[in-house]
Amino acid sequence: MTANAILAFDTSTAATVVGLTVDGVLCAELADRPQDGERPRHAERLLELCEEALTAGGLGWAQLSRVGVGVGPGTFTGLRIGAATAQGLTQAVGVELAALSSLEALALAARRQYPGSRIAAVADARRGEAYVACWEPDGSQTVDAQACAPTQLAALLAAGEAPVIAIGEGALIFRQSLESAAISVPDSDSALHSLAGGTLCQLAASARPSDGASLIPQYVRRPDAEIALEARTAAND
Amino acid sequence: MSGATLAIETSCDDTCAAVLDGDGRILANVISSQGIHASYGGVVPEIAARRHLSLLSVAIEAALADAELTLDQIERVAVTQGPGLIGALLVGVAQAKAIAAARQLPLVAVDHLQGHVAANFIAPDPFEPPFVCLIASGGHTLLARVEDHSSFKILGETLDDAAGEAFDKGARMLGLPFPGGPPLQALALDGDAAAFDFPTARNVGGCDFSFAGVKTSLLYAIRDLGQAATSERRADLAASYQAAIVRALTERLERALDQSGLDRVAIGGGVAANGPLREAVVALGAASHIPQRALCTDNAAMIASAARFLPDCSAAAALALDAYPSGGRR
Ligand SMILES: [Zn+2]
Secondary structure, three states, rough: OOEEEEEEOOOOOOOOOEEEEOOOOEEEEEEEEEEEOOOOHHHHHHHHHHHHHHHOOOOHHOOOOOEEEEOOOOHHHHHHHHHHHHHHHHHHHHHHHEEEEEHHHHHHHHHHHOOOEEEEEEEEOOOEEEEEEEEEEEEEEOEEEEEEOOHHHHHHHHOOOEEEEEEOOHHHHHHHHOOOOOOOOOOOOOOHHHOOHHHHHHHHHOOEEHHHHHHHOOOOOHHHHHHHHHHHHHHHH | OOOOEEEEEOOOOOEEEEEEEOOEEEEEEEEEEEEOOHHHHHOOOHHHHHHHHHHHHHHHHHHHHHOOOOOOOOEEEEEEEEEOOOOHHHHHHHHHHHHHHHHHHHHOEEEHHHHHHHHHHOOOOOOOOEEHHHHHHHOOOEEEEEEOOOOOEEEEEOOOOHHHHHHHHHHHHOOOOOOOOHHHHHHHOOOOOOOOOOOOOOOOOOOEEEEEEEEEOOOOHHHHHHHHHHOOOOHHHHHHHHHHHHHHHHHHHHHHHHHHHEEEEEEEOHHHOHHHHHHHHOOOOOOEEEEOOHHHHOOOOHHHHOOOOOOOOOOOHHHHHOOOOOOOOO
């Protein structure tokens, strides 16, 4: 039987995150994390880190069983670099693709550490907003990925009985709003706030394969111009 | 099949993939026009980038099918690195890099403007340097001196709008849809090109261009005529406006030929699809080369053509390749 080799990556935040597992064993977990104020390096670093991971695993591209790609929500340009890279890989070597929720990957790691809690994964959505989604202790998702203002976070997450843990870069930015609603946010140096390659691979292993020809990111937000055009059209009707 | 190149171009709103053989002959040239930007009166960068991502794989598959090749028979991958809309470019760059890396194929990074020049090198009727090349589109307007197949020297550039932008803005003032070139040319057919005397920025020195004056003159002409007379004389306005832009372009071309001592001229870019401009360039009397319209507007065949004369990226540079935006490094 051939090995089950999974390469997974995510470019939904400023970081470029890559992982490789073979038969469930972590072979490489790599990341390029820009400092505050530095621009993301997705285009420059993503394939470099992928090749580095393959080298660590002693594998070539054609030996991969599956590629998992984080489809957000997150920064549009980053998401497209990840998705276009995945599309190119499947065109080149026919590897199976799996679209992964970047927020679910964050939540998956946190659930191991806080098994009895609801987990809210919160990403920075810019414009003073957060991308958020929430999972119950049993793993079921109760809040779909959406963009919302910090003032709405509490109402959105306060529904259940179990204590709520919020993780992710957005949880750090909106810590005050969250904590004032009795939602706990782990220390800012906790690894739970950043995506890790190993978790991405784990999520990719159980994900449904997706159609490679058009891997559509979870944009959540529509283009501003589209919304403006619709408003103009409605005003003229 | 020796030396077949797969090329990808996503710098603006056309999702393009093409295959050229080693001799520069086109085996496939797929152009998926996004056709969505007209309702916005211009290209919306975020919408263009989203469309590229959903159209590009299909365009590549179609190009390979048209060429009756598989990736096994492709020997090089070429991609537009810039200048253009950065989010749009990155879709093509990321996908091209992934194909090249996973297939262990050499990758060639191509400058979009070099691509427009290289549309003139496509077989079966390549135009050999040296020549003066006018590149005019919605994003760029420049005159280049082309001494060899792999580079060019800029003789002059626009100081404000690109020629294609001038067409778009004039068309909008006349109530025509975006992109403005084709409908304006069609309307001008029924008009008198000498009816209005629009300026060609003759006072702008050397081989530089300016289209701010002609645009303002049209605006004033429309204002002075008033609504009723404007709608009556739309065709005359369109014909005179188009003639002024064409005259501005060919005047600089003549200057560039004088200045360079060359007597060979080629054109490229979307505006090079304009009928009156094509006629005016032939009328210059120099040896001229005008690519067919589909090779003047953005396409990936021109990117593959440019790649024939450019070196491969090193393996490390190919993995780390980034795009550059308009106004970026060339
Ligand atoms: Zn162009």
